[in-house]
Amino acid sequence: MVTTDRLSATFAALADPTRRAILARLAKGEASVKELSAPFAMTGPAISKHLRVLEHAGLISRGRAAQWRPCRLEAGPLQEVAAFTEEYRRFWDDSYARLDAYLQMIQDGTAEATAAGEPTEGPLDARDG
Amino acid sequence: MVTTDRLSATFAALADPTRRAILARLAKGEASVKELSAPFAMTGPAISKHLRVLEHAGLISRGRAAQWRPCRLEAGPLQEVAAFTEEYRRFWDDSYARLDAYLQMIQDGTAEATAAGEPTEGPLDARDG
DNA sequence: ATGCTACCTAACCAACTGGTTACCTAACCT
DNA sequence: AGGTTAGGTAACCAGTTGGTTAGGTAGCAT
Numbered sequence: 001m002v003t004t005d006r007l008s009a010t011f012a013a014l015a016d017p018t019r020r021a022i023l024a025r026l027a028k029g030e031a032s033v034k035e036l037s038a039p040f041a042m043t044g045p046a047i048s049k050h051l052r053v054l055e056h057a058g059l060i061s062r063g064r065a066a067q068w069r070p071c072r073l074e075a076g077p078l079q080e081v082a083a084f085t086e087e088y089r090r091f092w093d094d095s096y097a098r099l100d101a102y103l104q105m106i107q108d109g110t111a112e113a114t115a116a117g118e119p120t121e122g123p124l125d126a127r128d129g
Numbered sequence: 130m131v132t133t134d135r136l137s138a139t140f141a142a143l144a145d146p147t148r149r150a151i152l153a154r155l156a157k158g159e160a161s162v163k164e165l166s167a168p169f170a171m172t173g174p175a176i177s178k179h180l181r182v183l184e185h186a187g188l189i190s191r192g193r194a195a196q197w198r199p200c201r202l203e204a205g206p207l208q209e210v211a212a213f214t215e216e217y218r219r220f221w222d223d224s225y226a227r228l229d230a231y232l233q234m235i236q237d238g239t240a241e242a243t244a245a246g247e248p249t250e251g252p253l254d255a256r257d258g
Numbered sequence: 259a260t261g262c263t264a265c266c267t268a269a270c271c272a273a274c275t276g277g278t279t280a281c282c283t284a285a286c287c288t
Numbered sequence: 289a290g291g292t293t294a295g296g297t298a299a300c301c302a303g304t305t306g307g308t309t310a311g312g313t314a315g316c317a318t
Contacts, residue, residue, distance in 0.1 A: 008144050014213075015140035016276085027217060033295060046277055048296065053275095067285040067294045075220030082214040084143075088156060089211070091204030145306085162265060175307055177266065182305090196264045196315045 006058065007084065010077040013057035018042070019050050023059060026073040033069060135187065136213065139206040142186035147171070148179050152188060155202040162198055 004012070013019055022036050037047040051071060054060045058077045063070045090096035133141070142148055151165050166176040180200060183189045187206045192199045219225035 011144035078217045079221045085211040088207045092208045
């Protein structure tokens with residue numbers, strides 16, 4: 001894609017096991033390119049391309065120290081991904097499902113409650129689907 | 130990719146604004162293919178391909194009612210994505226950052242506490258970086 | 259029977275991806 | 289100065305993706 005939004009770039013970057021493994025490694029701390037490429041049966045340029053994809057998505061940033069170019073995890077895009085999935089949490093989370101049923105009941109005007117179970121607790125402001 | 134793991138397929142499916150828009154529409158309830166294609170300046174086959182990608186990733190399932198093939202959201206893969214991002218939550222969540230500092234302090238043996246602030250609350254079992 | 263609607267597959271195309279080899283720069287170490 | 293190490297770019301290749309047009313199938317309506 002010639003012009004890709006940030007979220008699409010993030011998802012595309014995460015859609016590769018090698019790149020996810022690199023992120024998992026960086027979650028433990030900074031690492032050089034050599035260090036990052038060690039676990040993979042892959043040439044340097046291939047890793048270099050993966051890092052460029054990750055950097056373009058904003059998932060990593062690169063420093064400079066002598067002949068090394070240490071990579072650092074940047075979690076901003078991951079936070080956006082988390083926010084994205086939160087929009088759908090009610091589709092798998094039981095407590096949200098109960099909350100949905102409760103709110104539906106309220107909306108139907110039949111607010112005699114406890115018919116479908118009361119919501120235990122829930123961040124109401126997270127629901128804007 | 131010829132053999133793609135489920136998480137990769139999910140991320141790849143989500144890396145397209147059209148497909149995310151389709152999911153957003155399905156979050157409001159089942160819809161026919163025609164209905165789903167309405168908002169897009171795109172031919173039918175293009176939508177059909179998008180739906181196939183989403184179905185292959187397990188993000189939707191398709192029923193059959195007369196000449197319609199209603200699509201339904203399946204949130205399982207989204208839950209996996211949420212679980213993935215949770216592994217990195219400590220990189221952007223302040224309370225997790227404080228928890229990290231606290232645990233680091235404990236591990237260093239200098240458990241005199243309150244030096245870097247006490248953790249407010251935190252699901253410890255979610256941390257297995 | 260005929261036509262319309264909903265949806266799909268097939269074949270094609272341009273652009274992108276993920277990998278390679280070959281080659282280059284920059285920094286360190288004798 | 290010369291060699292080694294870390295890392296990058298360029299050119300290329302096969303396979304995938306996202307779109308198209310053309311044409312086919314299944315179900316409903318007249």
